[in-house]
Amino acid sequence: MIRALRLTLLLAAVAAGAALLPAGAAATTPSGVTISTSYPAVAVEPGKLTRFQLTVSSVVEVHQRIDLAIIEAPEGWPVVIRGGANVIDGVMVAGDEAPAVNVDVDVPLSAAEGDYRVVVQATALGGSVTLPLDLRVAEAVGGNVTLTTDFEILRGRADATFRFDLALQNDTPEDITFSLAALAPPGWSTTARPSAEILASTITVLSGESGSVVVETDPPDGVEAGFYPLAVRAAGGGAEAVAQLGVEITGTFSIALIKPDERLNTSVRAGRTTDVLLTVVNNGTAVLTDLTMRSVAPANWEVTFTPAEVAEVAPSQVISVIAAITPSGDAIAGDYSVSLEARAREARDGLDLRATVKTARVWGLVGIGLIAAAIVGLAVVFRLYGRR
Secondary structure (H helix, E strand, C coil), X not given: CCEEEEEEECCHHHHHHHCXXXXXXXXXXXXXXXXXXXXXXXXXXXXXXXXXXXXXXXXXXXXXXXXXXXXXXXXXXXXXXXXXXXXXXXXXXXXXXXCEEEEEEECCCCCCCEEEEEEEEEXXXXXXXXXXXXXXXXXXXXXXXXXXXXXXXXXXXXXXXXXXXXXXXXXXXXXXXXXXXXXXXXCCEEEEEECCCCCCCEEEECCCCEEEEEEEEECCCXXXXXXXXXXXXXXXXXXXXXXXXXXXXXXXXXEEEECCCCCCEXXXXXXXXXXXXXXXXXXXXXXXXXXXXXXXXXXXXXXXXXXXXXXXXXXXXXXEEEEEEECCCCCCCEEEEEEEEEECCCCEEEEEEEEEEECCHHHHHHHHHHHHHHHHHHHHHHHHHCCC
16 A cells, blocks of 8 residues: 655746736746655564655646655654765656655664654755654564575586576565675585676675575586585675575496407408407496497307396496407408497497408418429329329
8 A cells, every 4th residue: 555645836937927928928827745655563673774755746747846854754764865976965856757765664673573664854945844754673684595406406427517507586675785605515615696697796786675696516527426516605795595405416328348458350261160358348437337348240250248238337346358359260361350338328438459360271281282292293293294
């Protein structure tokens, strides 16, 4: 309910000026001045500042000066009238062009609970009007400050950057500049700042309004999977708000498939099985699941693994795997490529192995025998026909 007092002032200057106007133009026009506030009675805590927003207007379209003054206030209470950032003693009004006027009442910390009154007087040419403002001093009625977010817990990998968007609500009667601070586990890189300014660490929130705060955090390298609590604190003007946050680290997923001797080549024989030792390592910080060994080999080659599947591989766990490579029986000598892969549900890694097929030893002996037989045959021929 808007409580207002209206004073109709007879502008003597207008009447006097009418006598100077040409005949037929003389007139006197009454003018009304209104001083009002939407909330003329408020409750406030001891030690807090409360603000009344006033409206000063006139039915006259001509600019006129309205003087303002505090004519009654509790003893020892600082009370000032402000326009913008200035302490003012009057305003210029014309019709509905109402300037913003505030009455700031600073309630002492020693103020006893009870009812108090401040009276504002508006004076124009020909008269004045008063507007009483009532205050009820009581504990825990001065409003509070809250810091909230739609998502208090975020979940992701350890190599991710986590961002929380928060709203800082100022439900006190004062404009407050808040200092922002973030609390995080050791080793975490965490910042709290206004959303509109990357380098700032403070934010000013007007009375009854809210501001946007951003909290960003980076986990340290090698952080283990688990839940990590965070907190952000906004403090200023004797008020404080804290938001409890959290990050659930799922860990990093990394797998490596290596050959222990670091040689990416091996010798094989057609139709025979050659065992190649491999090592699978979980280099991440989270468990790898459903590990399977796979291969891509030339046509009619066979590659089997022992073990071929592993349900889980813990962080830093090392698993030895035997890859049994069997070239086709008709494989000719030469180099062939065999691709090997360790694939988990979360990560994968592979290597390309050069398999060199060598001729079987028995075929070498057969070749030697054929050559020897050929030499013997030639010797016999020369002996039989050389005498002729």
